[in-house]
Amino acid sequence: MALLSALRQIAGICAGPLSDALETERYTLVLGTFSLPINIPRTNYNKGLQARKKLVAMVTDRRSSGCNDDILDALLSGNEGTREKLSDERIIDLLITLIYSGYETVSMTMMRAVKYLSDDQKALEQIRKEQVDIRKGKAPEDALDWNDYKSMTFTRATSEINYDPFLYPESQTHGFQPLEMADDARMCPGKEVAL
Known part of the structure; x- marks a missing residue:
């Protein structure tokens, strides 16, 4: 595919x-x-x-x-x-x-x-439940759209970073500036066809 x-x-x-x-x-x-x-x-x-x-x-x-x-x-x-x-x-x-x-x-x-x-069977079951719940709210002929994807709270879950200044004082930051995929002359050649 x-x-x-x-x-x-x-x-x-x-x-x-x-x-x-x-x-x-x-x-x-x-x-x-x-x-x-x-x-x-x-x-x-x-x-x-x-x-x-x-x-x-x-x-x-x-x-x-x-x-x-x-x-x-x-x-x-x-x-x-x-x-x-x-x-x-x-x-x-x-x-x-x-x-x-x-x-x-x-x-x-x-x-x-x-x-x-x-x-991780527990994660698989949570994702399956999330997908079934979204599908129940739509007609059988309706396709999933971007709003459906945004409502997938478990699928899109990320880990929160601990910003506690007691653990990580401000003086320990560094000046790293990540470049985006299309921000310079060396852009990712597959950005248009990759997910």
């Missing part, structure tokens, strides 16, 4: 044989990324390089096919007059980064949520 959403935003690809093939190529790329960089036939690294070549071929085909008004089209056309057009290799690097950050982030978050909820 997360990969299909990322593919739709990035390259306008909907569910079908192409998205299934790209799921296989994405998995092969991940295996190649986490292997020794020795290019010997039949190794995960070699298979990852072959998967990358297939993505390059897809980008080349897409360049000749015309406008689809998506992220890939914007990368292929470049910024007229102010920037050179990106090479296919650079576009592939950007696409792989977007797919990794948009898919792996979501899947890892979901996996951890399932793992931690299965470890």
Whole structure:
């Protein structure tokens, strides 16, 4: 689901044989990324390089096919007059980064949520009760909206930080200023497709 959403935003690809093939190529790329960089036939690294070549071929085909008004089209056309057009290799690097950050982030978050909820049955029951209560207040055909999410007090619960000046005097503060994801030139490349 997360990969299909990322593919739709990035390259306008909907569910079908192409998205299934790209799921296989994405998995092969991940295996190649986490292997020794020795290019010997039949190794995960070699298979990852072959998967990358297939993505390059897809980008080349897409360049000749015309406008689809998506992220890939914007990368292929470049910024007229102010920037050179990106090479296919650079576009592939950007696409792989977007797919990794948009898919792996979501899947890892979901996996951890399932793992931690299965470890804590009390929390799982409270979340289940909260969801059932919200669902009872809506018609069966009504979808959940942002107000429903905001009413999930247990799901959105966070820990309060103790600001007691007796424990933490004001002189012990530090000057750390966290940057937001899109606040400088090094912004998160997957912020649009991640949760």
